[in-house]
Amino acid sequence: MGRYTGPTDKLSRREGVNLFLKGERSYNGKTAIERRPDQVPGEHGKFRSRFSEYGVRLREKQKVKRMYGLREKQFAKYFKKASHIKGVTGSILISLLESRLDNVVFRLCLGSSRNDARQLVSHKHIMVNGQTLNIPSYQVKDGDKIQIRDKSKKLQRINEALQFRARRGVPEWLELDEESYSGTVLRAPERDDVTFPIDEQMVVEFYSRV
Numbered sequence: 001m002g003r004y005t006g007p008t009d010k011l012s013r014r015e016g017v018n019l020f021l022k023g024e025r026s027y028n029g030k031t032a033i034e035r036r037p038d039q040v041p042g043e044h045g046k047f048r049s050r051f052s053e054y055g056v057r058l059r060e061k062q063k064v065k066r067m068y069g070l071r072e073k074q075f076a077k078y079f080k081k082a083s084h085i086k087g088v089t090g091s092i093l094i095s096l097l098e099s100r101l102d103n104v105v106f107r108l109c110l111g112s113s114r115n116d117a118r119q120l121v122s123h124k125h126i127m128v129n130g131q132t133l134n135i136p137s138y139q140v141k142d143g144d145k146i147q148i149r150d151k152s153k154k155l156q157r158i159n160e161a162l163q164f165r166a167r168r169g170v171p172e173w174l175e176l177d178e179e180s181y182s183g184t185v186l187r188a189p190e191r192d193d194v195t196f197p198i199d200e201q202m203v204v205e206f207y208s209r210v
Contacts, residue, residue, distance in 0.1 A: 057206035060199050067196070068097050069114045074137075079207050090200030091191040098189035101128065102136035104146055108176050108183040109165040110158055125152040140185045147182030 051059060065075040082093035097103065102111075102118040105126060111117030118136045120126055126133060127147050128140070140146070148158060162178060170176045171193045176183045191200075 054206075054209065057202045057209070060202035061206045064097075064198055064200070064203055067114075067198075068100070068103065069118060070097075076207070079203070083207075088191075090204045093203065094191055094194055094198065094200055095189050096139070098194065099139045100136065101126070101133065101138040101140055101146070104140050104174065104183070104185065107171055107174055108146065109161055109168055109170060110146075110148060110181065110183070112157065112161040112164075116157065116161070120148075120152075120158070125149055125155070125158075142185055142187055144185045145182060146185070147180065153181050 061075075065072065068075075070078070078096050079089075079093055082096055083089050085092050098107075102114055102121050105111045105117035105120055106114045110126075111120050121136045121138075122134050124132050124134045125148060127149055128138065129145055132149065148155075152158065158181070162181075165176070165178065170183075171189070173185065173187050173189045173193055174183050175186055
């Protein structure tokens with residue numbers, strides 16, 4: 001499945017919020033969205049215009065999709081899966097996205113961004129319960145142990161990501177053992193564990209209209 005390979009700052013500027021796609025540079029206050037918060041990318045995109053109700057919901061869906069680094073078809077599959085699980089669809093959707101292996105690697109501060117974490121998984125630097133796993137979309141479960149392979153512990157990108165652990169923090173549903181380059185899933189992620197400004201109900205309403 002293809003991935004967006006263009007400038008990540010453009011995605012944040014398009015959605016009008018820092019999506020933290022540039023790794024540690026996303027935290028230094030010097031990203032394009034922070035320098036030009038009212039401008040959208042493109043030659044004719046000087047100012048943000050008002051959106052229709054549909055447009056507002058579309059932008060919210062795009063924001064969540066881009067934050068987790070998914071393509072449209074893949075994101076739609078997550079929504080369909082969430083809608084078939086008993087409970088609040090929006091909260092279940094966020095929980096499913098948070099439970100992706102690449103996101104867990106990112107949340108454990110073993111990767112500087114979700115894209116970086118996805119590459120670590122794809123390139124077989126990550127083990128789950130002692131077995132090498134290269135599927136970024138793998139859904140972690142309670143008790144799963146995620147760790148860096150011994151041969152990969154000296155990678156500069158991993159050690160640099162861990163250096164910023166205190167600034168980024170590790171969510172309560174995960175436990176990091178920095179010395180062993182590993183983490184444990186304590187429980188399933190809940191909606192309240194995600195502090196990033198997301199209005200998942202708008203995403204539900206978007207798919208309910210199409």
